[in-house]
Amino acid sequence: MDGEGGSTPIITARSLGKMYGPHMALEDVNLEIPPGAVGVLGPNGAGKSTLFKCLLGLITTTSGEGTVLGYDIRTEGDKIRSRIGYMPEYDALDPGLSAIDQVRYAGELVGMNPAHATRRAHEVLQYVGLKDQRYRKIETYSTGMKQAAKLACALVHDPDVLICDEPTNGLDQKAREFMLQTLRRTVSEGNRSVLMSSHVMDDVQEVCERIVMIHKGRIVVQRRIEDLARQIEREIEISVWGGASRMQQELETRGFKVRRLGRVLRVDRVDDGTTRKVLEAAVSADVQVRQMKEYEPDLEDIFLLIMERLGAEVRGTSDLMTTAHTGGDRDE
Amino acid sequence: MSDDGIDIEGHKTRMEVAYGAGDGDDEAKAVVASNDAELGSIFEQSYRPWDGELGPRWVRNYAIFRHHVYGLFRGTGHRHYHPMVRLTIFVILLFSLLPVLMLFLASLSSDGFMTDFFSRMWGINRHNLWGQVLGYFPRNLCCWPLLTALVVGGMISDDRKNGTSAIYFSRPVTRLDYTAMKYLSVAVVLGFIIVLSYFVYYTSAIVFNGEGWAYLVDTLPMFVSGLVAGILVVITYTSIGLALSSISRSRFFAAIAFLSVIYGTKLLALLIETQFDTSILYVLSPYDCLAHVGQWLLGIDSNYDHPIAFSIVSVLAINAACVALLTARVSSLEVTRE
Numbered sequence: 001m002d003g004e005g006g007s008t009p010i011i012t013a014r015s016l017g018k019m020y021g022p023h024m025a026l027e028d029v030n031l032e033i034p035p036g037a038v039g040v041l042g043p044n045g046a047g048k049s050t051l052f053k054c055l056l057g058l059i060t061t062t063s064g065e066g067t068v069l070g071y072d073i074r075t076e077g078d079k080i081r082s083r084i085g086y087m088p089e090y091d092a093l094d095p096g097l098s099a100i101d102q103v104r105y106a107g108e109l110v111g112m113n114p115a116h117a118t119r120r121a122h123e124v125l126q127y128v129g130l131k132d133q134r135y136r137k138i139e140t141y142s143t144g145m146k147q148a149a150k151l152a153c154a155l156v157h158d159p160d161v162l163i164c165d166e167p168t169n170g171l172d173q174k175a176r177e178f179m180l181q182t183l184r185r186t187v188s189e190g191n192r193s194v195l196m197s198s199h200v201m202d203d204v205q206e207v208c209e210r211i212v213m214i215h216k217g218r219i220v221v222q223r224r225i226e227d228l229a230r231q232i233e234r235e236i237e238i239s240v241w242g243g244a245s246r247m248q249q250e251l252e253t254r255g256f257k258v259r260r261l262g263r264v265l266r267v268d269r270v271d272d273g274t275t276r277k278v279l280e281a282a283v284s285a286d287v288q289v290r291q292m293k294e295y296e297p298d299l300e301d302i303f304l305l306i307m308e309r310l311g312a313e314v315r316g317t318s319d320l321m322t323t324a325h326t327g328g329d330r331d332e
Numbered sequence: 333m334s335d336d337g338i339d340i341e342g343h344k345t346r347m348e349v350a351y352g353a354g355d356g357d358d359e360a361k362a363v364v365a366s367n368d369a370e371l372g373s374i375f376e377q378s379y380r381p382w383d384g385e386l387g388p389r390w391v392r393n394y395a396i397f398r399h400h401v402y403g404l405f406r407g408t409g410h411r412h413y414h415p416m417v418r419l420t421i422f423v424i425l426l427f428s429l430l431p432v433l434m435l436f437l438a439s440l441s442s443d444g445f446m447t448d449f450f451s452r453m454w455g456i457n458r459h460n461l462w463g464q465v466l467g468y469f470p471r472n473l474c475c476w477p478l479l480t481a482l483v484v485g486g487m488i489s490d491d492r493k494n495g496t497s498a499i500y501f502s503r504p505v506t507r508l509d510y511t512a513m514k515y516l517s518v519a520v521v522l523g524f525i526i527v528l529s530y531f532v533y534y535t536s537a538i539v540f541n542g543e544g545w546a547y548l549v550d551t552l553p554m555f556v557s558g559l560v561a562g563i564l565v566v567i568t569y570t571s572i573g574l575a576l577s578s579i580s581r582s583r584f585f586a587a588i589a590f591l592s593v594i595y596g597t598k599l600l601a602l603l604i605e606t607q608f609d610t611s612i613l614y615v616l617s618p619y620d621c622l623a624h625v626g627q628w629l630l631g632i633d634s635n636y637d638h639p640i641a642f643s644i645v646s647v648l649a650i651n652a653a654c655v656a657l658l659t660a661r662v663s664s665l666e667v668t669r670e
Contacts, residue, residue: 053667058667078506079504082386086498090495092495092496093499094412097412101408104409105399106503108391109499111386111391111504116384120382120384123382127379182377185377185378186379189378189379190379190381
């Protein structure tokens with residue numbers, strides 16, 4: 001079976017459902033994920049964690065079927081978990097162990113012999129940037145180093161698919177960039193697939209070329225980010241100097257729907273003549289246009305638009321974050 | 333170091349500026365090493381694939397077992413046991429081998445009275461074999477419960493506290509394997525102290541006294557009965573200890589709760605016996621049930637009035653309840669969130 005783009009899908013699901021008592025956690029999930037980097041998005045409680053557990057073969061599904069790397073998620077969970085690396089969202093490290101011992105033990109738990117696991121632990125700890133700190137106890141690590149150690153644990157047996165649950169949780173800018181770069185490199189250089197959930201759209205956009213969006217246990221979108229961005233109406237962004245209200249009025253008079261934030265205005269790009277009409281409006285309103293450009297919608301816009309269409313009250317992805325995502329520095 | 337890159341204004345070094353013989357009116361300043369340090373690349377990140385073979389189920393299970401048992405003997409690389417815990421366990425091991433020392437001393441003595449005394453006190457007989465695994469304060473009421481408390485504390489609760497259950501269950505480790513290997517690890521450590529010391533005690537008596545096959549044939553049934561009693565102690569204490577470890581996030585809770593269960597039930601039964609002259613409440617005390625069964629196995633007079641069947645059922649029930657609790661709690665260990 002070939003998925004989109006001609007490559008064999010690494011993950012498939014047909015009418016997958018999971019109920020916890022009367023609560024429907026996943027409903028009629030149909031998935032076909034090709035190799036590469038895929039972002040799994042959705043508000044808290046949407047069913048992302050349940051989907052991961054189903055894909056790892058850890059919980060029995062109520063209905064439907066699915067495969068990961070060709071293995072049945074209902075009966076071949078152990079084979080799936082042998083070929084998948086899972087990086088949990090929360091702390092999953094023994095603080096009393098050094099990173100090298102922790103990663104080696106993670107390798108041994110997959111079935112690597114101790115000598116191979118030790119050698120490989122050195123390699124992956126260098127890969128995730130912990131080469132010089134690998135003999136330090138994990139209890140002395142910063143949040144960023146712990147995240148890197150978790151990634152090393154997930155990569156130790158060179159899995160075909162890496163599942164990362166909020167990999168940039170609580171990281172500062174520098175550590176976040178390194179983590180994203182490492183994930184990108186794992187896909188591009190290591191030729192591995194990454195399934196990544198995050199509330200930070202920028203992170204997903206930086207690493208992934210596709211997204212799967214879950215809402216109330218259902219898959220609402222699974223497309224390439226590029227394709228989704230193309231579907232969103234193009235806008236022209238205009239920065240004016242003085243007379244922004246006059247400009248807004250003039251544009252509305254000429255039939256444009258205007259969205260304004262201070263002296264930045266956005267109008268729908270109707271056709272090739274829109275730019276000319278905007279400049280004419282500026283002349284009429286007697287305002288200086290300092291900058292005019294075609295606005296490229298990002299993943300945040302796509303996410304908010306989809307949420308809006310689904311009727312979810314989400315003003316921004318920051319609404320979905322908790323202190324755990326922000327490293328505890330966000331005022332609630 | 334060459335002078336290239338070091339620009340000393342006025343041909344003075346920093347030392348000369350500080351301690352020089354100038355008149356103090358000249359511009360006394362020195363600039364040392366004006367060149368910027370060269371920034372190099374810290375490391376080159378590159379993904380290296382691994383094409384080795386993964387071992388079967390027993391390799392994974394053995395890794396869990398080794399991680400928990402080797403930690404007692406090695407300072408790093410495996411599960412971390414506090415040095416004081418390791419020291420205490422070592423002292424308990426030495427204490428449990430004390431009768432071996434006494435047997436050795438007895439074998440050295442040529443005094444008939446002393447030999448007889450040592451033989452009665454520490455020689456091989458039904459009472460002493462029972463005492464080695466189940467009796468005689470403080471071994472019965474201090475050493476074995478303390479040993480169990482030290483070993484089981486944190487065995488499962490640490491995984492719940494640190495989220496390390498995800499390390500196991502996101503890999504091809506089943507909950508059955510996880511529970512079985514943790515159980516086996518604790519049982520082997522307890523067995524190493526309790527059963528091995530019993531075995532050493534018995535064999536050293538034969539060696540030191542130069543006993544022959546006839547003695548061995550005579551005492552072997554007693555030894556096997558005591559061995560069964562010792563294994564029952566190991567199994568029951570492991571079940572209770574791990575069940576308590578699985579219901580908490582604190583390693584201290586498991587340890588303290590285990591000691592409380594052992595001492596609390598015994599104390600309660602003792603008070604009831606003192607007041608109402610009945611030993612029936614000893615069926616609630618895991619230690620007393622095991623002691624009663626051990627007395628029955630070794631064929632010595634029972635300290636308890638109630639029938640042996642009550643104690644056997646109680647031991648079975650305690651084990652069944654603890655294993656049920658343990659499996660239920662291990663089932664609740666999460667991978668994605670705890």
